[in-house]
Amino acid sequence: MTSLLAPEHREPTRSYPSYSRPLVLRLLATREFAVVALLVGVFLYATANVEFFDGPLTLYFLFRDLAPVLLIALPMTLIIVTGEIDLSVASVMGLSAVVMALLHFEAGWSIPAAAAVAVVVGTICGAVNGFLVAYVGLPSLAVTIGTLALFRGIAVGLTGTTQYTGFPQEWRDLALDRISEGSRFPLVLVPITVLAVLFLVLLHFTTFGRGVFEIGLNDEAARFTGVDVERTKFVLFVFAGAVAAMAGIYFALVYNSARGNTGEGTELKVIAAVLLGGVSIFGGRGALPGVIAGALLIGVLSSALRLESVEDNQINIIIGGLLILSVISGSVLGALRGRLRLPGRAAPPPPGPPGGPGTEAPPGA
Amino acid sequence: MKRNPQRLAALASLALAATLGFSACGSDDDNGGGGGDGGSDAIVFLPKNLGNPYFDASTTGGERAADEFGGSIEEVGPDEPTAELQVPFIDTAAQQGVGALVVSANDPSALCDSLNQARDAGVKVVTFDSDVEADCRDLFVSQADAAGIAKAQVDLIAEQIDGNGEVAILSAAANATNQNEWIALMEEELAANYPDIELVDTVYGDDDDQKSFDQTEALLSQYPDLEGIISPTTVGISAAARYLSESDAKGEVALTGLGTPNQMREYVENGTVEAFALWNPEELGYLAAYTAHALASGEIEGDEGDTFEAGDLGEYTVGADGVVLLGEPYVFDKSNINDFDF
Numbered sequence: 001m002t003s004l005l006a007p008e009h010r011e012p013t014r015s016y017p018s019y020s021r022p023l024v025l026r027l028l029a030t031r032e033f034a035v036v037a038l039l040v041g042v043f044l045y046a047t048a049n050v051e052f053f054d055g056p057l058t059l060y061f062l063f064r065d066l067a068p069v070l071l072i073a074l075p076m077t078l079i080i081v082t083g084e085i086d087l088s089v090a091s092v093m094g095l096s097a098v099v100m101a102l103l104h105f106e107a108g109w110s111i112p113a114a115a116a117v118a119v120v121v122g123t124i125c126g127a128v129n130g131f132l133v134a135y136v137g138l139p140s141l142a143v144t145i146g147t148l149a150l151f152r153g154i155a156v157g158l159t160g161t162t163q164y165t166g167f168p169q170e171w172r173d174l175a176l177d178r179i180s181e182g183s184r185f186p187l188v189l190v191p192i193t194v195l196a197v198l199f200l201v202l203l204h205f206t207t208f209g210r211g212v213f214e215i216g217l218n219d220e221a222a223r224f225t226g227v228d229v230e231r232t233k234f235v236l237f238v239f240a241g242a243v244a245a246m247a248g249i250y251f252a253l254v255y256n257s258a259r260g261n262t263g264e265g266t267e268l269k270v271i272a273a274v275l276l277g278g279v280s281i282f283g284g285r286g287a288l289p290g291v292i293a294g295a296l297l298i299g300v301l302s303s304a305l306r307l308e309s310v311e312d313n314q315i316n317i318i319i320g321g322l323l324i325l326s327v328i329s330g331s332v333l334g335a336l337r338g339r340l341r342l343p344g345r346a347a348p349p350p351p352g353p354p355g356g357p358g359t360e361a362p363p364g365a
Numbered sequence: 366m367k368r369n370p371q372r373l374a375a376l377a378s379l380a381l382a383a384t385l386g387f388s389a390c391g392s393d394d395d396n397g398g399g400g401g402d403g404g405s406d407a408i409v410f411l412p413k414n415l416g417n418p419y420f421d422a423s424t425t426g427g428e429r430a431a432d433e434f435g436g437s438i439e440e441v442g443p444d445e446p447t448a449e450l451q452v453p454f455i456d457t458a459a460q461q462g463v464g465a466l467v468v469s470a471n472d473p474s475a476l477c478d479s480l481n482q483a484r485d486a487g488v489k490v491v492t493f494d495s496d497v498e499a500d501c502r503d504l505f506v507s508q509a510d511a512a513g514i515a516k517a518q519v520d521l522i523a524e525q526i527d528g529n530g531e532v533a534i535l536s537a538a539a540n541a542t543n544q545n546e547w548i549a550l551m552e553e554e555l556a557a558n559y560p561d562i563e564l565v566d567t568v569y570g571d572d573d574d575q576k577s578f579d580q581t582e583a584l585l586s587q588y589p590d591l592e593g594i595i596s597p598t599t600v601g602i603s604a605a606a607r608y609l610s611e612s613d614a615k616g617e618v619a620l621t622g623l624g625t626p627n628q629m630r631e632y633v634e635n636g637t638v639e640a641f642a643l644w645n646p647e648e649l650g651y652l653a654a655y656t657a658h659a660l661a662s663g664e665i666e667g668d669e670g671d672t673f674e675a676g677d678l679g680e681y682t683v684g685a686d687g688v689v690l691l692g693e694p695y696v697f698d699k700s701n702i703n704d705f706d707f
Contacts, residue, residue, distance in 0.1 A: 052460045057486065061456045165474045176478065255449045257475040262449075306457045309439065 031278035031330060032290030039297045046304035053304055059184040064176070064254060066299040067188045068093065068247035068263065070292065072270045073277075074199040075240040077291045080274055081203070082215040082233060083283025084133060084140035086240045088125065089270060091151035093248035093263030096122045098155045100249055101164035101258035111171045119245045125151055126241015130234035148267070156260030163259040167252065175253035188250060195243070200288045208232065216283025272319065273298055276326050297322075407463040408657050409439050410650070411454050413471050413495065414446040418627065418707035420469065423494065423650030427467065430654035433676050436464075438654060448472035452479045459483035464661035467653045468502075469494040477501040489660040489667075493653040494646075503660055503667040504687045506653040508644035509694050511543070514597070515550035517642045517694040518622055519559065522593045525619035525639050529561040530592030533584050535605055535622075537572040537598040547597050565591070570601045577604035585614055596622035602641060606632035626697055626705040633702050640698035646707060649691055652678055656689055 046053045072089050079086050096118035103114035125147065132143045177187040203209040211232050214222035219229050247266075252258040277294025279286030298319055305315045410427050412420030424440045431438045441457070443450030448471040458466045459482055466488050470476050473496065480490050480501045493506040522532055534551070536544045548567060555562050565588055570577025577600055585591060585608075596602040602622040606629065609615050615637050624641045632638045655675035658664075665671035671683040681689050697705070 052462065055460050055462075057456065057460045057482070061453075061460070065453065065456075163472065163475075165472060172478075255452060255475060256478065257448055257472065261447070306453065307460060309441075312443070 035293040087144040088147040089244040090266035092244035095155040096245035096248035097252035097258040097262040122245020123242045126238040130237030134230040134233035415442040422646040426647035426650030427654035448475035455479040459486040465489040465657035519554040521621040526592040532593040534567040535596040572600040577601045581605040581608040593619035603628040610637040642694040645695040
């Protein structure tokens, strides 16, 4: 795509890293780095000042509880960068957990077989979302609110009020284990890291990822530059469904419980982490490292505040406030940059000659 | 696409930045075991959910006990009564290394790993009201045993109908384990001690208010000589009381069973119901706090036969399977019902 833009023109506005700037600036003067810095700051502060935060259990619990959010945030980032959203992920978690439980306890299947079917079910859920959004052309907000209720309804309908507990200990141990004996990091961080690297490469270092950003900026323009908009969106929703199903299976094994309402509310935590990580809700800008830092920031903050005996409602107020601040700061910084004509990443198009297709300013960023 | 060396460098740097948080995390190992300085007097109460009058009462009892033995009680809990939501609170207590955790479990097995992890970290775990599997806690403070519950209700009805006449039972679901156990014990108790009382029927209201109401009506029309009804379920007793208070049988047919003061206050005050039984959640919390204190301070190990003092409730002994029994059910009547709000 870059070859389409005449190099002698002024650099047109783009949301992905502009390689004309020096590496240090590109790395440090970003919202993602601000989130990482905030995360490190909060972590160091909590370690020094919050009693018991440096204890041996803190990080283990933190990662164990945050794992579903970290997992689902990966595909969710790509979806939000295209300007879409998937609100049904928590319902897919619930449905896949229930499907695994039913196959295991009612039909006598082994856990790996039941889990595999659960992932297939999650993938199908994602495909339903993707088909309705990408090929039928319905707004993802409406579609996934609908499937949020639909998938949750199926999950509750399948189990009624029954709660399935008593998953086999050897599989639960796998979900609960630590990387090595006495380590503070649960084993689940290994698949999370692998998936994170895969999604990082996919979003930031492939043509597919370029297409994701292009769609978020302007999907018509993206279409003209050769991006298969429908297929891209469809694939992303399928990813989200599959990953949400894995998170549901993990959740069921870790908490030894699967029922209709498993995972309820997780979608909001995931979206909060994605937005806190610097992804624009309007699409077109964002970076995966920021999202991971955003999720970890929410985890560290909750953990530290809980250790300080702050009530959950107050923790939600603090995280909600932080989220709004981060969204506002994005807009304010963008506006400031525009006014000062600073060569920032999200500056509006200069009043010079148009640079070519795909130069529309990212809305609101 | 050509390979851009700068791009590789950017990838490496991004990865570096992303792992910054992780590496910072690993930097401070060796901070000792979880047995922290929360102190053995720090007791955390974790009810099924907050904002529930029943557990407000038990926590009040726990606080009263803590005042007496000079400890401190902190109440934490989720807004919704589900086991998953209780897990983070158990984890936090483990991290803080509190002296003891007093839990009413939303699930008998789902909390086990967390509770055992807390115990590994030196926290004593006492369950009350609703138990977990016996190997996941140190002691269970039981509100009442089945025999005591059955006997209390039979004694109440016998007293109210002068030990003579036809009675019926309005139960919950036909396959409810605890209900059937109580009904069997009530039958034994009647046969053994009240030969003049005849149990004519057992009907099931399925813990549904309307169905219980209809079943009461059916009982009265089917057995015109009925003297009393026992309803060992809170839904059943309040539905039956509502029916009786509106019918001619008010004051003629006695009603007792297990109910909560807030549901039954109206019917006790208007004379439909003379007395009914349940345990006193405040005493339950009081005893649970003393039990936790006795464990955390090392006064007892939690073995069968251990004895400890629980303030003005007197001396208690740990029974089989690590159960501490509160005692006889508590009888509510006109004289004391206004002391309770749950």
